[in-house]
Amino acid sequence: MSGSSIWHPFTQHGLEEPAPLVTHAEGAALYTKDGQRVIDAISSWWVTTHGHCHPRIMAAIRRQAEHLDQVIFAGWTHEAAEEVARGLRAILPSELTRVFFSDSGSTSVEVALKMALGYWANRGEERHRIVVMDHSYHGDTIGTMSVGARGVFNAAYAPLLFDVGRVPFPSAPQVTLDALEVECKAGAAAFIVEPLVLGAGGMMMYGPLVLAEMRAICETYGTLFIADEVMTGWGRTGTLLACEQAGVVPDLLCLSKGLTGGAVPLAVTMASEPIWDAHYSTDRARMFFHSSSYTANSIACAAAAENLAIWREEPVMERIGALAARQEQHLTELADHPAVADTRRCGTIAAMELGGEGAAYLSNLGPRLLAHFREAGVLLRPLGNTVYVMPPYCIGEDDLAIVHAAIGSAADAIAAGEFN
Numbered sequence: 001m002s003g004s005s006i007w008h009p010f011t012q013h014g015l016e017e018p019a020p021l022v023t024h025a026e027g028a029a030l031y032t033k034d035g036q037r038v039i040d041a042i043s044s045w046w047v048t049t050h051g052h053c054h055p056r057i058m059a060a061i062r063r064q065a066e067h068l069d070q071v072i073f074a075g076w077t078h079e080a081a082e083e084v085a086r087g088l089r090a091i092l093p094s095e096l097t098r099v100f101f102s103d104s105g106s107t108s109v110e111v112a113l114k115m116a117l118g119y120w121a122n123r124g125e126e127r128h129r130i131v132v133m134d135h136s137y138h139g140d141t142i143g144t145m146s147v148g149a150r151g152v153f154n155a156a157y158a159p160l161l162f163d164v165g166r167v168p169f170p171s172a173p174q175v176t177l178d179a180l181e182v183e184c185k186a187g188a189a190a191f192i193v194e195p196l197v198l199g200a201g202g203m204m205m206y207g208p209l210v211l212a213e214m215r216a217i218c219e220t221y222g223t224l225f226i227a228d229e230v231m232t233g234w235g236r237t238g239t240l241l242a243c244e245q246a247g248v249v250p251d252l253l254c255l256s257k258g259l260t261g262g263a264v265p266l267a268v269t270m271a272s273e274p275i276w277d278a279h280y281s282t283d284r285a286r287m288f289f290h291s292s293s294y295t296a297n298s299i300a301c302a303a304a305a306e307n308l309a310i311w312r313e314e315p316v317m318e319r320i321g322a323l324a325a326r327q328e329q330h331l332t333e334l335a336d337h338p339a340v341a342d343t344r345r346c347g348t349i350a351a352m353e354l355g356g357e358g359a360a361y362l363s364n365l366g367p368r369l370l371a372h373f374r375e376a377g378v379l380l381r382p383l384g385n386t387v388y389v390m391p392p393y394c395i396g397e398d399d400l401a402i403v404h405a406a407i408g409s410a411a412d413a414i415a416a417g418e419f420n
Protein backbone atom coordinates (compact mmCIF):
# COMPACT_ATOMS: atom_id res chain seq x y z
CA MET A 1 0.00 0.00 0.00
CA SER A 2 1.08 3.54 -0.67
CA GLY A 3 0.60 4.41 2.97
CA SER A 4 -3.10 5.24 2.68
CA SER A 5 -5.11 4.68 5.85
CA ILE A 6 -8.42 4.46 4.03
CA TRP A 7 -10.61 1.42 4.68
CA HIS A 8 -12.53 0.93 1.43
CA PRO A 9 -16.09 -0.45 1.15
CA PHE A 10 -16.58 -4.07 0.06
CA THR A 11 -12.81 -4.48 -0.25
CA GLN A 12 -10.60 -7.24 1.14
CA HIS A 13 -7.42 -5.26 1.58
CA GLY A 14 -5.47 -8.46 2.20
CA LEU A 15 -6.11 -9.53 -1.39
CA GLU A 16 -6.61 -6.51 -3.55
CA GLU A 17 -4.17 -4.24 -5.33
CA PRO A 18 -3.91 -0.63 -4.16
CA ALA A 19 -6.86 1.40 -5.46
CA PRO A 20 -6.29 3.41 -8.65
CA LEU A 21 -6.47 7.13 -7.91
CA VAL A 22 -9.04 8.94 -10.04
CA THR A 23 -8.30 12.59 -10.75
CA HIS A 24 -11.24 13.56 -12.96
CA ALA A 25 -14.14 12.21 -14.95
CA GLU A 26 -16.12 13.22 -17.99
CA GLY A 27 -19.01 11.53 -19.78
CA ALA A 28 -18.46 7.78 -19.56
CA ALA A 29 -14.75 8.03 -18.75
CA LEU A 30 -12.65 8.14 -15.59
CA TYR A 31 -9.06 9.38 -15.70
CA THR A 32 -6.44 8.10 -13.27
CA LYS A 33 -3.35 9.76 -11.84
CA ASP A 34 -1.11 7.41 -13.81
CA GLY A 35 -2.68 8.59 -17.05
CA GLN A 36 -5.15 5.81 -17.82
CA ARG A 37 -8.55 6.48 -19.38
CA VAL A 38 -11.05 4.00 -17.95
CA ILE A 39 -14.51 3.42 -19.42
CA ASP A 40 -17.02 3.44 -16.58
CA ALA A 41 -19.20 0.53 -17.69
CA ILE A 42 -21.03 0.28 -14.34
CA SER A 43 -21.87 3.97 -13.90
CA SER A 44 -19.68 4.09 -10.78
CA TRP A 45 -21.90 1.56 -9.02
CA TRP A 46 -25.14 2.39 -10.78
CA VAL A 47 -25.37 6.08 -9.92
CA THR A 48 -24.19 8.03 -12.98
CA THR A 49 -27.06 8.28 -15.45
CA HIS A 50 -26.44 11.05 -18.01
CA GLY A 51 -22.65 10.99 -17.65
CA HIS A 52 -19.94 12.17 -15.27
CA CYS A 53 -19.70 15.90 -14.59
CA HIS A 54 -22.74 16.77 -16.67
CA PRO A 55 -22.18 20.50 -17.28
CA ARG A 56 -25.72 21.52 -16.27
CA ILE A 57 -25.60 19.60 -12.98
CA MET A 58 -22.10 20.90 -12.16
CA ALA A 59 -23.28 24.45 -12.86
CA ALA A 60 -26.36 24.00 -10.67
CA ILE A 61 -24.19 22.81 -7.80
CA ARG A 62 -21.87 25.80 -8.24
CA ARG A 63 -24.80 28.25 -8.32
CA GLN A 64 -26.40 26.79 -5.20
CA ALA A 65 -23.09 26.74 -3.31
CA GLU A 66 -22.87 30.49 -3.82
CA HIS A 67 -25.86 31.26 -1.62
CA LEU A 68 -27.06 28.37 0.57
CA ASP A 69 -25.13 25.36 1.81
CA GLN A 70 -27.25 23.58 4.39
CA VAL A 71 -30.20 24.44 6.57
CA ILE A 72 -32.14 22.45 9.17
CA PHE A 73 -35.08 20.77 7.44
CA ALA A 74 -37.31 20.12 10.47
CA GLY A 75 -39.69 23.07 10.40
CA TRP A 76 -37.67 24.90 7.68
CA THR A 77 -37.53 24.61 3.91
CA HIS A 78 -35.68 26.02 0.90
CA GLU A 79 -36.36 26.63 -2.78
CA ALA A 80 -34.15 23.82 -4.15
CA ALA A 81 -36.05 21.21 -2.11
CA GLU A 82 -39.41 22.69 -3.11
CA GLU A 83 -38.32 22.58 -6.74
CA VAL A 84 -37.32 18.90 -6.46
CA ALA A 85 -40.65 18.05 -4.82
CA ARG A 86 -42.59 19.85 -7.57
CA GLY A 87 -40.46 18.19 -10.25
CA LEU A 88 -40.96 14.72 -8.80
CA ARG A 89 -44.70 15.22 -8.46
CA ALA A 90 -44.88 16.30 -12.08
CA ILE A 91 -42.92 13.36 -13.48
CA LEU A 92 -44.10 10.50 -11.19
CA PRO A 93 -47.54 8.87 -10.81
CA SER A 94 -50.04 11.29 -9.24
CA GLU A 95 -50.88 8.82 -6.44
CA LEU A 96 -47.42 9.43 -4.93
CA THR A 97 -48.30 12.71 -3.30
CA ARG A 98 -45.66 13.13 -0.57
CA VAL A 99 -41.88 13.50 -0.78
CA PHE A 100 -39.61 12.63 2.16
CA PHE A 101 -35.92 13.44 1.72
CA SER A 102 -32.94 11.48 3.00
CA ASP A 103 -29.40 10.89 1.84
CA SER A 104 -28.87 7.34 0.59
CA GLY A 105 -30.71 4.43 -0.93
CA SER A 106 -30.47 2.49 2.34
CA THR A 107 -31.99 5.37 4.25
CA SER A 108 -34.82 5.74 1.75
CA VAL A 109 -35.64 2.07 2.35
CA GLU A 110 -35.41 2.45 6.13
CA VAL A 111 -37.80 5.40 5.82
CA ALA A 112 -40.23 3.37 3.71
CA LEU A 113 -40.21 0.50 6.23
CA LYS A 114 -40.75 2.92 9.13
CA MET A 115 -43.56 4.69 7.27
CA ALA A 116 -45.24 1.35 6.56
CA LEU A 117 -45.06 0.30 10.20
CA GLY A 118 -46.08 3.79 11.35
CA TYR A 119 -49.10 3.59 9.07
CA TRP A 120 -50.35 0.42 10.76
CA ALA A 121 -49.43 1.58 14.26
CA ASN A 122 -51.24 4.91 13.82
CA ARG A 123 -54.29 3.07 12.54
CA GLY A 124 -54.19 0.87 15.62
CA GLU A 125 -53.79 -2.34 13.63
CA GLU A 126 -51.39 -5.11 14.62
CA ARG A 127 -49.51 -5.58 11.36
CA HIS A 128 -45.73 -5.83 11.72
CA ARG A 129 -44.43 -8.43 9.31
CA ILE A 130 -42.40 -7.40 6.28
CA VAL A 131 -42.28 -9.70 3.25
CA VAL A 132 -39.33 -9.72 0.85
CA MET A 133 -38.16 -11.56 -2.24
CA ASP A 134 -35.26 -14.04 -2.14
CA HIS A 135 -31.96 -12.67 -3.52
CA SER A 136 -33.02 -9.06 -3.02
CA TYR A 137 -30.76 -6.25 -1.87
CA HIS A 138 -31.98 -3.09 -0.18
CA GLY A 139 -28.84 -1.75 1.50
CA ASP A 140 -26.25 -2.43 4.17
CA THR A 141 -27.75 -0.96 7.35
CA ILE A 142 -29.14 -3.36 9.96
CA GLY A 143 -32.72 -2.72 8.84
CA THR A 144 -32.05 -3.03 5.13
CA MET A 145 -29.88 -6.13 5.62
CA SER A 146 -32.83 -7.65 7.49
CA VAL A 147 -35.04 -7.30 4.41
CA GLY A 148 -32.30 -8.44 2.02
CA ALA A 149 -30.73 -11.75 1.13
CA ARG A 150 -28.75 -13.46 3.90
CA GLY A 151 -25.25 -14.74 3.20
CA VAL A 152 -21.56 -14.44 3.97
CA PHE A 153 -21.80 -10.64 3.73
CA ASN A 154 -24.14 -10.37 6.71
CA ALA A 155 -23.70 -13.64 8.65
CA ALA A 156 -21.75 -11.90 11.43
CA TYR A 157 -24.64 -9.52 12.07
CA ALA A 158 -27.41 -12.13 11.80
CA PRO A 159 -28.26 -11.96 15.54
CA LEU A 160 -29.33 -8.33 15.04
CA LEU A 161 -31.40 -8.85 11.90
CA PHE A 162 -35.18 -9.03 12.27
CA ASP A 163 -37.30 -11.84 10.93
CA VAL A 164 -39.15 -11.36 7.63
CA GLY A 165 -41.38 -13.41 5.35
CA ARG A 166 -39.69 -14.55 2.15
CA VAL A 167 -41.08 -15.42 -1.26
CA PRO A 168 -38.95 -17.09 -3.94
CA PHE A 169 -37.61 -15.24 -6.98
CA PRO A 170 -40.31 -15.74 -9.67
CA SER A 171 -38.53 -18.26 -11.91
CA ALA A 172 -41.81 -20.14 -11.47
CA PRO A 173 -44.17 -17.17 -11.09
CA GLN A 174 -47.14 -19.03 -9.64
CA VAL A 175 -45.03 -20.35 -6.75
CA THR A 176 -44.01 -16.79 -5.87
CA LEU A 177 -47.55 -15.48 -6.18
CA ASP A 178 -48.95 -18.27 -4.00
CA ALA A 179 -46.30 -17.67 -1.34
CA LEU A 180 -47.00 -13.94 -1.39
CA GLU A 181 -50.72 -14.55 -1.08
CA VAL A 182 -50.18 -16.73 2.02
CA GLU A 183 -48.14 -13.94 3.66
CA CYS A 184 -50.58 -11.17 2.72
CA LYS A 185 -53.59 -13.20 3.86
CA ALA A 186 -51.84 -13.69 7.21
CA GLY A 187 -51.72 -9.90 7.58
CA ALA A 188 -48.28 -8.86 6.34
CA ALA A 189 -47.69 -5.14 6.89
CA ALA A 190 -45.71 -4.56 3.71
CA PHE A 191 -44.00 -6.25 0.79
CA ILE A 192 -40.77 -4.68 -0.45
CA VAL A 193 -39.42 -5.53 -3.89
CA GLU A 194 -36.92 -4.47 -6.52
CA PRO A 195 -39.09 -4.13 -9.66
CA LEU A 196 -37.97 -6.16 -12.74
CA VAL A 197 -34.27 -6.40 -11.85
CA LEU A 198 -32.64 -7.67 -8.66
CA GLY A 199 -29.38 -5.75 -8.87
CA ALA A 200 -26.88 -6.86 -6.26
CA GLY A 201 -28.51 -10.31 -6.21
CA GLY A 202 -26.91 -10.86 -9.63
CA MET A 203 -28.91 -8.81 -12.16
CA MET A 204 -31.73 -11.36 -11.94
CA MET A 205 -34.59 -10.29 -14.21
CA TYR A 206 -38.30 -11.05 -14.17
CA GLY A 207 -41.23 -9.80 -16.19
CA PRO A 208 -43.75 -6.99 -15.66
CA LEU A 209 -46.70 -9.42 -15.54
CA VAL A 210 -45.49 -10.97 -12.28
CA LEU A 211 -44.81 -7.54 -10.87
CA ALA A 212 -48.38 -6.48 -11.67
CA GLU A 213 -49.79 -9.64 -10.12
CA MET A 214 -47.72 -9.21 -6.96
CA ARG A 215 -49.04 -5.67 -6.66
CA ALA A 216 -52.61 -6.89 -7.11
CA ILE A 217 -52.24 -9.51 -4.37
CA CYS A 218 -50.91 -6.89 -1.95
CA GLU A 219 -53.81 -4.60 -2.80
CA THR A 220 -56.35 -7.35 -2.16
CA TYR A 221 -55.13 -7.88 1.39
CA GLY A 222 -54.14 -4.30 2.22
CA THR A 223 -50.44 -5.16 2.41
CA LEU A 224 -48.45 -2.04 1.54
CA PHE A 225 -46.39 -2.36 -1.63
CA ILE A 226 -42.92 -0.80 -1.42
CA ALA A 227 -41.00 -0.43 -4.69
CA ASP A 228 -37.26 -0.08 -4.15
CA GLU A 229 -36.30 1.65 -7.40
CA VAL A 230 -32.98 2.89 -6.04
CA MET A 231 -31.19 1.09 -8.87
CA THR A 232 -33.99 0.53 -11.42
CA GLY A 233 -35.23 4.13 -11.38
CA TRP A 234 -34.19 6.95 -13.71
CA GLY A 235 -34.39 5.01 -16.95
CA ARG A 236 -32.13 2.03 -16.28
CA THR A 237 -34.80 -0.49 -17.27
CA GLY A 238 -35.92 1.46 -20.34
CA THR A 239 -38.64 3.49 -18.64
CA LEU A 240 -38.34 6.23 -16.01
CA LEU A 241 -39.51 3.72 -13.37
CA ALA A 242 -39.47 -0.05 -13.80
CA CYS A 243 -42.97 -0.13 -12.23
CA GLU A 244 -44.28 1.76 -15.25
CA GLN A 245 -43.81 -1.32 -17.46
CA ALA A 246 -46.22 -3.22 -15.24
CA GLY A 247 -48.69 -0.35 -14.92
CA VAL A 248 -48.02 -0.51 -11.19
CA VAL A 249 -48.05 2.37 -8.72
CA PRO A 250 -46.57 1.46 -5.33
CA ASP A 251 -47.73 2.79 -1.97
CA LEU A 252 -44.14 3.74 -1.19
CA LEU A 253 -41.34 4.37 -3.67
CA CYS A 254 -37.60 4.58 -2.88
CA LEU A 255 -35.36 6.61 -5.19
CA SER A 256 -31.71 7.57 -4.88
CA LYS A 257 -28.65 6.77 -7.08
CA GLY A 258 -29.71 8.58 -10.30
CA LEU A 259 -31.79 11.19 -8.46
CA THR A 260 -28.98 13.74 -8.78
CA GLY A 261 -27.76 12.21 -12.03
CA GLY A 262 -25.26 10.45 -9.79
CA ALA A 263 -23.35 13.59 -8.84
CA VAL A 264 -24.02 13.94 -5.09
CA PRO A 265 -25.86 11.86 -2.48
CA LEU A 266 -29.60 12.35 -2.08
CA ALA A 267 -32.62 10.10 -1.73
CA VAL A 268 -36.38 10.38 -1.50
CA THR A 269 -39.15 8.14 -0.27
CA MET A 270 -42.39 8.97 -2.05
CA ALA A 271 -45.57 8.12 -0.15
CA SER A 272 -49.21 7.89 -1.16
CA GLU A 273 -51.83 10.02 0.56
CA PRO A 274 -53.19 7.30 2.93
CA ILE A 275 -49.71 6.91 4.43
CA TRP A 276 -49.44 10.66 4.95
CA ASP A 277 -52.98 10.74 6.37
CA ALA A 278 -52.14 8.07 8.93
CA HIS A 279 -49.40 10.34 10.29
CA TYR A 280 -51.23 13.68 9.90
CA SER A 281 -52.71 14.78 13.22
CA THR A 282 -52.56 17.36 15.97
CA ASP A 283 -51.10 14.60 18.14
CA ARG A 284 -47.29 14.78 18.29
CA ALA A 285 -47.06 11.07 19.04
CA ARG A 286 -48.31 10.33 15.51
CA MET A 287 -45.66 12.31 13.63
CA PHE A 288 -43.08 10.53 11.49
CA PHE A 289 -40.07 10.17 13.76
CA HIS A 290 -37.17 10.30 11.35
CA SER A 291 -34.47 12.73 10.35
CA SER A 292 -30.82 12.84 9.41
CA SER A 293 -28.57 15.87 9.75
CA TYR A 294 -28.33 16.51 6.04
CA THR A 295 -31.97 15.86 5.12
CA ALA A 296 -32.60 17.68 1.79
CA ASN A 297 -29.15 19.29 1.70
CA SER A 298 -29.60 22.28 -0.57
CA ILE A 299 -26.61 21.57 -2.85
CA ALA A 300 -27.78 17.99 -3.39
CA CYS A 301 -31.31 19.27 -4.05
CA ALA A 302 -29.99 21.74 -6.63
CA ALA A 303 -28.33 18.83 -8.44
CA ALA A 304 -31.57 16.82 -8.30
CA ALA A 305 -33.63 19.77 -9.55
CA GLU A 306 -31.27 20.11 -12.51
CA ASN A 307 -31.46 16.36 -13.15
CA LEU A 308 -35.23 16.69 -13.33
CA ALA A 309 -34.86 19.61 -15.76
CA ILE A 310 -32.57 17.49 -17.92
CA TRP A 311 -35.21 14.77 -17.97
CA ARG A 312 -37.79 17.34 -19.06
CA GLU A 313 -35.67 19.15 -21.64
CA GLU A 314 -33.14 16.71 -23.11
CA PRO A 315 -33.93 13.61 -25.21
CA VAL A 316 -33.04 11.26 -22.34
CA MET A 317 -35.50 8.52 -23.34
CA GLU A 318 -34.09 8.50 -26.89
CA ARG A 319 -30.55 8.03 -25.56
CA ILE A 320 -31.83 5.20 -23.37
CA GLY A 321 -33.58 3.53 -26.30
CA ALA A 322 -30.47 3.77 -28.48
CA LEU A 323 -28.24 2.39 -25.72
CA ALA A 324 -30.66 -0.48 -25.07
CA ALA A 325 -30.61 -1.42 -28.77
CA ARG A 326 -26.81 -1.39 -28.90
CA GLN A 327 -26.59 -3.48 -25.73
CA GLU A 328 -28.91 -6.02 -27.37
CA GLN A 329 -26.65 -6.26 -30.45
CA HIS A 330 -23.55 -6.87 -28.35
CA LEU A 331 -25.35 -9.46 -26.24
CA THR A 332 -26.47 -11.30 -29.35
CA GLU A 333 -22.86 -11.47 -30.51
CA LEU A 334 -21.70 -12.87 -27.17
CA ALA A 335 -24.61 -15.27 -26.68
CA ASP A 336 -23.14 -18.17 -28.67
CA HIS A 337 -19.75 -18.08 -26.99
CA PRO A 338 -19.09 -21.39 -25.18
CA ALA A 339 -17.98 -19.55 -22.02
CA VAL A 340 -21.04 -17.27 -21.96
CA ALA A 341 -24.44 -18.32 -20.62
CA ASP A 342 -27.79 -16.78 -19.81
CA THR A 343 -27.41 -13.47 -21.66
CA ARG A 344 -30.23 -11.17 -20.62
CA ARG A 345 -31.20 -7.54 -20.83
CA CYS A 346 -33.67 -5.16 -19.26
CA GLY A 347 -33.59 -1.70 -20.80
CA THR A 348 -30.02 -0.42 -20.69
CA ILE A 349 -28.80 -3.22 -18.40
CA ALA A 350 -27.05 -6.17 -20.06
CA ALA A 351 -25.96 -9.20 -18.04
CA MET A 352 -24.59 -12.71 -18.53
CA GLU A 353 -22.88 -15.56 -16.72
CA LEU A 354 -19.24 -16.14 -17.58
CA GLY A 355 -17.69 -19.57 -17.38
CA GLY A 356 -20.54 -21.34 -19.14
CA GLU A 357 -22.97 -23.71 -17.47
CA GLY A 358 -21.89 -25.36 -14.23
CA ALA A 359 -18.82 -23.17 -13.78
CA ALA A 360 -19.13 -22.82 -10.02
CA TYR A 361 -15.65 -24.27 -9.63
CA LEU A 362 -14.18 -21.08 -11.04
CA SER A 363 -13.87 -19.55 -7.58
CA ASN A 364 -10.83 -17.54 -8.66
CA LEU A 365 -12.68 -16.10 -11.59
CA GLY A 366 -13.69 -12.83 -9.90
CA PRO A 367 -10.19 -11.43 -9.24
CA ARG A 368 -8.94 -12.69 -12.64
CA LEU A 369 -11.79 -10.89 -14.38
CA LEU A 370 -11.21 -7.68 -12.44
CA ALA A 371 -7.54 -7.67 -13.44
CA HIS A 372 -8.40 -8.46 -17.04
CA PHE A 373 -10.92 -5.63 -17.29
CA ARG A 374 -8.64 -3.17 -15.52
CA GLU A 375 -5.90 -3.94 -18.02
CA ALA A 376 -8.35 -3.35 -20.86
CA GLY A 377 -9.16 0.10 -19.45
CA VAL A 378 -12.71 -0.90 -18.55
CA LEU A 379 -14.41 -0.56 -15.17
CA LEU A 380 -16.54 -3.67 -14.77
CA ARG A 381 -17.15 -5.29 -11.39
CA PRO A 382 -18.69 -8.75 -11.81
CA LEU A 383 -21.03 -10.12 -9.16
CA GLY A 384 -19.48 -13.56 -8.78
CA ASN A 385 -19.74 -15.10 -12.27
CA THR A 386 -22.28 -12.51 -13.37
CA VAL A 387 -20.85 -9.85 -15.63
CA TYR A 388 -23.11 -6.91 -16.34
CA VAL A 389 -22.82 -3.70 -18.31
CA MET A 390 -24.75 -0.70 -16.97
CA PRO A 391 -23.12 2.40 -18.48
CA PRO A 392 -24.04 6.08 -18.36
CA TYR A 393 -26.50 6.86 -21.16
CA CYS A 394 -23.96 9.07 -22.96
CA ILE A 395 -21.51 6.22 -23.61
CA GLY A 396 -20.27 6.30 -27.20
CA GLU A 397 -20.63 3.39 -29.61
CA ASP A 398 -16.86 2.89 -29.71
CA ASP A 399 -16.53 2.77 -25.94
CA LEU A 400 -19.42 0.34 -25.60
CA ALA A 401 -17.78 -1.87 -28.24
CA ILE A 402 -14.53 -1.83 -26.24
CA VAL A 403 -16.42 -2.90 -23.11
CA HIS A 404 -18.05 -5.86 -24.84
CA ALA A 405 -14.80 -6.77 -26.58
CA ALA A 406 -13.14 -6.94 -23.15
CA ILE A 407 -15.90 -9.31 -22.02
CA GLY A 408 -15.42 -11.33 -25.20
CA SER A 409 -11.67 -11.67 -24.65
CA ALA A 410 -12.30 -12.66 -21.03
CA ALA A 411 -14.66 -15.35 -22.29
CA ASP A 412 -11.98 -16.50 -24.77
CA ALA A 413 -9.44 -16.75 -21.95
CA ILE A 414 -11.89 -18.76 -19.83
CA ALA A 415 -12.68 -21.11 -22.72
CA ALA A 416 -8.92 -21.58 -23.27
CA GLY A 417 -8.49 -22.48 -19.59
CA GLU A 418 -6.28 -19.46 -18.95
CA PHE A 419 -8.23 -18.29 -15.90
CA ASN A 420 -8.25 -21.65 -14.07
Ligand SMILES: *Cc1c(COP(=O)(O)O)cnc(C)c1O
Pocket residue numbers: 104105106107109137138139140194199200228229230231232256257
Ligand atom coordinates in the same frame (compact mmCIF):
# COMPACT_ATOMS: atom_id res chain seq x y z
C1 LIG B 1 -27.76 0.52 -4.06
C2 LIG B 1 -29.09 0.05 -3.59
C3 LIG B 1 -29.57 0.39 -2.32
C4 LIG B 1 -28.74 1.11 -1.30
O1 LIG B 1 -28.42 2.40 -1.70
P1 LIG B 1 -27.19 3.16 -0.99
O2 LIG B 1 -27.25 4.54 -1.53
O3 LIG B 1 -25.96 2.40 -1.38
O4 LIG B 1 -27.44 3.09 0.47
C5 LIG B 1 -30.85 0.00 -1.99
N1 LIG B 1 -31.62 -0.70 -2.84
C6 LIG B 1 -31.19 -1.05 -4.06
C7 LIG B 1 -32.11 -1.79 -4.97
C8 LIG B 1 -29.91 -0.70 -4.48
O5 LIG B 1 -29.46 -1.09 -5.68
